[in-house]
Amino acid sequence: MKQQDSLAARYRPRTFAEVAGQDMIRAVLSRATAEDCPAPAYLFSGTRGVGKTTIARIFASALNCARAPVPEPCNECPQCLRVIQGAHVDVAEIDGASNNSVEDARALRETTGYAPMEGRYRIFIIDEAHMLSRHAFNALLKTLEEPPPRVVFIFATTEAHKFPITIVSRCQHFVFRHLSEDALHTRLAVVLGKEGLAFEEDAVRLIARRAAGSVRDSMSLLDQVLALGGSSLTAAVTRDVLGMAGQEVFDWLFDAMLRQDCAAAAEICRQVLADGLDTGFFLRELAGRLRSLFLLREGGETVLPSLRLSADEAAFLRDTCRRFSAAHLHAAWQTALDARRGIVYSPDPGASLELLLLNLVMLPRLLPLNRLESDACAPDTAVDSAASPRGRQLSQAGALSEGTTAALLAKDSGDTARAEEFSRREEFAPCIELLGARLERCTELIRISE
Ligand SMILES: [Zn+2]
Missing domain, CATH: 3.40.50.300 (P-loop containing nucleotide triphosphate hydrolases)
Incomplete structure (x- = not known):
């Protein structure tokens, strides 16, 4: 032969x-x-x-x-x-x-x-x-x-x-630059056309995404799928051969995140490992989906064309993003990105993956997201209070932070509600700082990915 x-x-x-x-x-x-x-x-x-x-x-x-x-x-x-x-x-x-x-x-x-x-x-x-x-x-x-x-x-x-x-x-x-997903998609479609093979658009999209900018990789991935798939190229066979998670795995995970369901997170991890999915690619897909969700949540329909999603994916993400707050999606995206390298190089990638999924599910409890959002919007009066003579005295005496000083000042004047509000803001100051840093990094990532 x-x-x-x-x-x-x-x-x-x-x-x-x-x-x-x-x-x-x-x-x-x-x-x-x-x-x-x-x-x-x-x-x-x-x-x-x-x-x-x-x-x-x-x-x-x-x-x-x-x-x-x-x-x-x-x-x-x-x-x-x-x-x-x-x-x-x-x-x-x-x-x-x-x-x-x-x-x-x-x-x-x-x-x-x-x-x-x-x-x-x-x-x-x-x-x-x-x-x-x-x-x-x-x-x-x-x-x-x-x-x-x-x-x-x-x-x-x-x-x-x-x-x-x-x-x-x-x-x-x-x-020489990485090829865009669109350019790889076009190239794959031309080759499939010349080979006279029927194909599903979604299958080509998956291979183009998986090849991460390399023409040679896109061709060998196509070879690999066709070796098993026979005379036509379907999304289901492509996912199977390349060890890629289907939409249902992400559905399940986002659902678990909404319900803060740790048992489900552990089960998803078990399933991903049992199905022999490519962990590195699963993490890339997960981070990519969280990014799309965040951008859709914040930017609305206008960002849709730049996300290059299939009709099914777009419908799913449009639906899902409404169920999360922007801060939640942002923190989840950041967590997934940060964990990627650690998991791929971990001596026990399975355990690291499980920890990431649990972290994602537990996020609202790890970071008080709802309160973070309302605090970030509150008018900032703490600085003014700290500038008063009594404020300066308090600050200098105990090297107190501006927030604590403002709280003490409010307490002095008998305004307990305000005092409470200021101490609450003080409690969340590190979180707000963290969120600020994350937003900065997010802006940077968006700029790089453009
Ligand atoms: Zn010649």
């Missing part, structure tokens, strides 16, 4: 136009090949699976294409075909991780001196280039100081910060 190519290999883009995302980078490189004026060195940085090597190969094809100068490789001439097969004598792909010895550096330096043999340019694509040794970088630096004609270096790296600044300053540096 013939072994099937992976989808990623079968649908690897061969032209700049076929690449998903990275619009600016594609435009600049395509122009460089069309005008036949490549830079001597490029640095492609960005996380894995966002198209660095793919674009480097397309660039190499276009520069060496028999019809050059061209904005896109023809992918038909012998030059292009040899690059695609990885057999072009002038296009070398070097793995920085396994070629980082002194000898490798010397060999690299010697080979870069030769003119191209068959093609128009000699191109070195160095993957994981940050792994190169100091000797290799020194050898490269000498070459880059006086770049030989018709030689192009392309360094690809996931860790640009590990690159010597002397090398970076001699490269055109392109930062």
